[in-house]
Amino acid sequence: MVQPRIRRRAFDAVTPAPAAAPVAPAVKLTGFVRQFGANRVIDGLDLSIAPGEFVALLGASGSGKTTLLRTLAGLDPVGDQDVTTPDTRAVVFQDARLLPWKKVWRNVALGLKDKGVRARAEAALKEVGLGHRLDAWPSTLSGGEAQRTALARALVREPGLLLLDEPFAALDALTRLKMHDLVLNLWNEHRPAVLLVTHDVDEAIALADRVLVLNKGRIAAEERIALERPRAPDARFQAVRRRLLGHLGVEAPASHEAALVAFPSGEAVQ
Amino acid sequence: MSLTTADRISLARPFRWPRLSRARWLSPVLLLALWELGSRFGVIPERVLAAPSTVAETFWALTISGELPANLLVSLARALAGLTIALIVAVTLGLISGLSRLGETAIDPLMQIKRTIPSLALTPLFIVWFGIGETPKIALIAVATTFPIYLNLFAGVRGIDVRLVEAARSFGLSDWSLVREVILPGALPSFFVGLRYALGVSVLVLVVAEQINAQAGLGHLINNARDFMRTDIIVVCLLVYALLGLGADAFVRTLERRALAWRPSLVEQ
Numbered sequence: 001m002v003q004p005r006i007r008r009r010a011f012d013a014v015t016p017a018p019a020a021a022p023v024a025p026a027v028k029l030t031g032f033v034r035q036f037g038a039n040r041v042i043d044g045l046d047l048s049i050a051p052g053e054f055v056a057l058l059g060a061s062g063s064g065k066t067t068l069l070r071t072l073a074g075l076d077p078v079g080d081q082d083v084t085t086p087d088t089r090a091v092v093f094q095d096a097r098l099l100p101w102k103k104v105w106r107n108v109a110l111g112l113k114d115k116g117v118r119a120r121a122e123a124a125l126k127e128v129g130l131g132h133r134l135d136a137w138p139s140t141l142s143g144g145e146a147q148r149t150a151l152a153r154a155l156v157r158e159p160g161l162l163l164l165d166e167p168f169a170a171l172d173a174l175t176r177l178k179m180h181d182l183v184l185n186l187w188n189e190h191r192p193a194v195l196l197v198t199h200d201v202d203e204a205i206a207l208a209d210r211v212l213v214l215n216k217g218r219i220a221a222e223e224r225i226a227l228e229r230p231r232a233p234d235a236r237f238q239a240v241r242r243r244l245l246g247h248l249g250v251e252a253p254a255s256h257e258a259a260l261v262a263f264p265s266g267e268a269v270q
Numbered sequence: 271m272s273l274t275t276a277d278r279i280s281l282a283r284p285f286r287w288p289r290l291s292r293a294r295w296l297s298p299v300l301l302l303a304l305w306e307l308g309s310r311f312g313v314i315p316e317r318v319l320a321a322p323s324t325v326a327e328t329f330w331a332l333t334i335s336g337e338l339p340a341n342l343l344v345s346l347a348r349a350l351a352g353l354t355i356a357l358i359v360a361v362t363l364g365l366i367s368g369l370s371r372l373g374e375t376a377i378d379p380l381m382q383i384k385r386t387i388p389s390l391a392l393t394p395l396f397i398v399w400f401g402i403g404e405t406p407k408i409a410l411i412a413v414a415t416t417f418p419i420y421l422n423l424f425a426g427v428r429g430i431d432v433r434l435v436e437a438a439r440s441f442g443l444s445d446w447s448l449v450r451e452v453i454l455p456g457a458l459p460s461f462f463v464g465l466r467y468a469l470g471v472s473v474l475v476l477v478v479a480e481q482i483n484a485q486a487g488l489g490h491l492i493n494n495a496r497d498f499m500r501t502d503i504i505v506v507c508l509l510v511y512a513l514l515g516l517g518a519d520a521f522v523r524t525l526e527r528r529a530l531a532w533r534p535s536l537v538e539q
Contacts, residue, residue, distance in 0.1 A: 073440050090441070097437035101455040101532045110451065111441040139534045153441070 026051040026161055026193035027072060028084040034067055034076070034217075041067045043217035051160070052191040056204035058248060059214035065197045068214070069165050072195060086160025086193070090153070094166040096146035098138035098153075105134040108153045124156035125149070127189075128182060144175040148182065155186055162192040168203065180206055184229060201244050206231050211240075213247040221247035320502035328502040329509070337491070342510060344487040345480065348404070349472045349514075352411025356468060359412070360419035367420075368427030368457070369449070381420055389414035390478050397482060407479035414475045415468035419461070426460025427453055459533065462526050469518035473511060 027049035034042040041064045049055050059065045070076045071083065073091045098107045108121035125131055128148040138146060147167055154162055164183070168176040184207060187194055198204055204211045205225055213221040223240055231237060290296065302322050308314040309321030320328070332338035363381065366373035392413060396406035430453055438452045480489020488507050495503035 075436060075440055091437070093433070093437060095433065097433055099434060099438070099452060099455070101458070101530075102451075103532075110438065111443050111447070137532045137534075139532065157441070 023051060025049060025084070026053070026086050027195070028082075029071075030082055032071070032078075032081055032083065034064070034071060041217055042071075045218055047212075047219065049161075049193045049195060051193055054187060054194045054196070054207060054209045056196045056198060056208035056211045057214055058199060058201060058204050058211060058244065060199070060248065063214045064217045065199075065214055066165060069163050069195065069197050072161065073163050088157055088159045089161045089163060090155070090157050090159040091163045091165060092147070092150045092154050092167040094169050096138075096141075096143075096150040098141075098146060098149055100138050102138070103134070104130065104136050104138060104141070104149055107138060107149060108156050110153060112156070120156055121152070124152040127155070127186065128152045143171055144179065147171060147179065151182070151186065155190055155192075158190060159192050162187075162194045164194065164196040164198075166198055167196075169198070169200070176203075181230075183207065201241055201248070202233075205237060205240055205244070211244060213244065215247075223247075317499050317501065320500075320505060324502045325505045325509075328500075329506045332503070332506060338506070338510070341487050341491045345476055345489070346514075348407050348479070348487065349411060349476050351408045352475075353415055353468065353472055355408070355412040356415040356419060360416045360464075360468075361423060363416075364420045364423030365427065365449075368424045369453070374424075378424070381417060384413075385417050385421075389475065393478065393482070402483040406482060407476075407484075410479045411472050411475045415472050418467040418471060419464040422460045422464025422467070423457055426457030429460065430456040458529060462522060462530070465525075466519060466522045469522060470515060473515050473518065476514075477511060 025048045027047060029045055029047040032042055032045045032047070033040065045064075045068065047068075057065055057068065067076070069091070071078060072085055073089055074085070075091075098104075099110070102110070105118060105121040105125060108124055109117040112120065122131065122134060125134060128151050130145060130148055130152065133141065133145060133149075138149070141149065147170075150167070168179050171179060180203065194208075196204070196207060205227075208225060211223045211225060212219050213223075215221075221244075223244055225231075225240060227236055227240075305314065305319070306322050309316070309319070309324070314321075316324075329338070363377050367377040367381075368374070389410065393406070393410060396409055400406040400409060434456065435448065435452055438448055443451060477489065480487050481493065484490040484493065488510060492504055492507045495501075495507070
């Protein structure tokens, strides 16, 4: 299990600088390339995420979303390319990936070594509303509970970067909306930089400060969402959505009826 | 009024024979009864096969005299010694082979070659090497039970869900902690299949190994009985071998229930 060589920069390692100096980004990639054989999955990608920023990454299947996330998670080798990430990173995958032979709280405490891990796991599970399932086996959890456990497992490490790989895609629409609220609350509480990989345009707009559209291994478009949270699907929301759908190559719908058809996830706003 | 009607109906219900269509115990009991009758009326001579009642008496007599428990212990100790060696060897080799490509290349061909040789066929060679004491008996059991444990552990390690391994790695687990927290627990169900199989094999090999000039043990008891044509003692020993097999299986089942409590079971226990 060779750890990829990643050059990391701690937040507080910035030398005292003139007052107007910008904050060092939590994540920085410059001209990043990832290639499998002749296939360039990521092709000269530039990305920068500020500490505490919530970024959503949209893209069709095969656009390189997951590859980028794996790179940032340290799961793929990066060679000698320049990749800056926080030291502490945590991933929530689409499938919760809990170890079935460990009780819920032990899954949350996975890999933590210091004393009082049970108390920390318990606190994290209470935060996601699962204080009553500490000693349950993962196989007895519902899909939403499993995903909340995965969130607790990620947040208990107080990560500088939280990577969410389509974590709500397998949940029903109602549970997904509850999870959106939960994620926003937790983000407000802990303020990690977040990269949310999704192919649900509404989800991206509802949650993120900034939405990136990935196409053929590059950032094809970027939208800063300046709407205040919680975000209602009003006219401004719709305008952002039309623009993003346009970037994704989906015919921008003229009316709300058409919008219902355009959403592959089935989660219509109206 | 309705009560009286009900009473009358229940009184009127005709006597029913107990249902025999599902009485699985019936045929063995009938066979036992026929065997007993055959012995009583001299159809089955004592020197061919002792009567069930005689076997039961002998069983009791051998038990309270301490002869049976003492020999049983000797046999159990042999099986345990062989199994312990097999466990250490098989788990080590299975992990090396399961966790690395190089290990598989080095170890797996040798294990497959070993598999093609029937373990019991090694008996003459082991007698030449180790004489006729305890060593060849324990060695035979160890050699025969190594393969099932090795093969199932190897398959279990290779069958681990790589997504779980990846998730654990993303949370900072590496090398030994990954093996301990993820790979070993994940391979455990397979390992238990191998262990159960190995326990069955160990009893089988025990029977043959104890034919080698045993001075004590169940095999010794059987050999002596053969010399004196005591068919009752032979049958007692056969029964004990059967009980050993059952006991071994129950033992692993208990272990499984404790160690694999996390597994949702397909069939309600």
